[in-house]
Amino acid sequence: MTLSNTPTIALIGPGAIGTTVAAALHEAGRTPTICGRSALNQLTLHVDGEPIVVPGPVLTDPRTIDTPFDLIFVAVKTTQIEAAAPWLAALCGPDSVICALQNGVEQKANLAPLVSGGTVLPAVVWFPAQREADASVRLRGQPRITLPDNAGAERVVAALEGTRCSVDVAKDFTTLAWRKLLQNAVAGLMVLTGRRAGMYARTDITTLALAYARECLAVARAEGAALNDAAPQEIIDGFHRSPPDLGTSILADRHAGRPLEWDCRNGVIQRYGRIHGVPTPISDLVVPLLAAASDGPG
Numbered sequence: 001m002t003l004s005n006t007p008t009i010a011l012i013g014p015g016a017i018g019t020t021v022a023a024a025l026h027e028a029g030r031t032p033t034i035c036g037r038s039a040l041n042q043l044t045l046h047v048d049g050e051p052i053v054v055p056g057p058v059l060t061d062p063r064t065i066d067t068p069f070d071l072i073f074v075a076v077k078t079t080q081i082e083a084a085a086p087w088l089a090a091l092c093g094p095d096s097v098i099c100a101l102q103n104g105v106e107q108k109a110n111l112a113p114l115v116s117g118g119t120v121l122p123a124v125v126w127f128p129a130q131r132e133a134d135a136s137v138r139l140r141g142q143p144r145i146t147l148p149d150n151a152g153a154e155r156v157v158a159a160l161e162g163t164r165c166s167v168d169v170a171k172d173f174t175t176l177a178w179r180k181l182l183q184n185a186v187a188g189l190m191v192l193t194g195r196r197a198g199m200y201a202r203t204d205i206t207t208l209a210l211a212y213a214r215e216c217l218a219v220a221r222a223e224g225a226a227l228n229d230a231a232p233q234e235i236i237d238g239f240h241r242s243p244p245d246l247g248t249s250i251l252a253d254r255h256a257g258r259p260l261e262w263d264c265r266n267g268v269i270q271r272y273g274r275i276h277g278v279p280t281p282i283s284d285l286v287v288p289l290l291a292a293a294s295d296g297p298g
């Protein structure tokens with residue numbers, strides 16, 4: 001892939017994850033063009049109580065873009081991809097690399113039809129960040145993403161080199177993506193209780209979460225993930241170690257009455273389970289409840 005010396009970088013979706021990555025780029029002198037839904041003059045990321053301000057403005061009209069960008073980070077929710085399609089059409093060209101900072105294992109399938117022949121690169125986003133009431137973002141972990149060892153990865157690595165957001169390139173991306181999906185699927189249980197990570201201290205929730213993680217593991221393996229038998233327990237141990245007030249973006253969406261990413265985080269287990277003939281009795285209970293909480297009716 002050829003590229004000018006100074007790649008042009010845009011970011012669609014300046015929310016919790018988007019603001020974190022925009023701030024990392026800005027600190028390194030690579031401030032991205034910020035494309036959003038809500039007009040803002042600047043973005044603010046709080047790291048250990050200290051603000052990092054990323055100058056805007058947040059653009060809200062894709063018609064103001066007249067040339068494709070080299071690198072586009074996509075950090076809208078998966079439920080917002082369709083609405084963000086005009087941004088993708090304006091920003092992407094055949095030589096663009098589109099790095100999807102989104103949960104799930106279906107980023108490429110979701111975005112490829114919308115990026116004018118550009119190269120879609122999924123990423124696993126490992127860090128938690130949360131939006132505050134004033135639209136600023138609080139970073140709650142060390143920013144880190146993992147990319148597959150595919151064409152285009154070098155462009156993302158170069159853009160984030162020397163920033164506070166570290167990047168790994170994984171040979172076996174499938175396994176890592178499914179591992180994160182297991183974690184996300186189990187975190188979805190927080191929506192059904194309206195509680196944060198502290199709830200996993202309960203013995204009954206631990207038992208349920210472990211059984212659900214094992215169900216997800218069977219589907220992940222059917223999809224080619226090389227996860228071992230210890231993965232479900234390791235994931236539950238991670239919740240036990242988390243701060244009790246740590247939430248998850250799907251819980252934040254539930255509290256705000258927004259659509260939930262239930263399909264890419266939980267429905268996907270049930271869908272792939274059906275394809276592979278893997279029984280998913282816990283998903284069969286959890287998924288309709290999450291879907292109804294998200295989409296109604298009622």
Ligand SMILES: NC(=O)c1ccc[n+]([C@@H]2O[C@H](COP(=O)([O-])OP(=O)(O)OC[C@H]3O[C@@H](n4cnc5c(N)ncnc54)[C@H](OP(=O)(O)O)[C@@H]3O)[C@@H](O)[C@H]2O)c1
Pocket residue numbers: 012013014015016017018035036037038075076077078080083084085087101102103125126127128129130131248249261
């Ligand atoms: N937050 C986390 O800790 C975390 C961790 C790992 C992975 N993830 C994943 O990362 C992805 C992003 O999550 P998030 O928590 O950062 O979401 P978020 O805070 O809700 O941010 C989404 C951003 O996209 C903007 N947006 C919505 N529709 C748009 C459109 N049509 N065009 C342009 N921008 C639009 C939103 O604008 P408004 O300001 O108008 O809402 C908001 O700025 C999700 O897939 C999530 O599952 C999140």
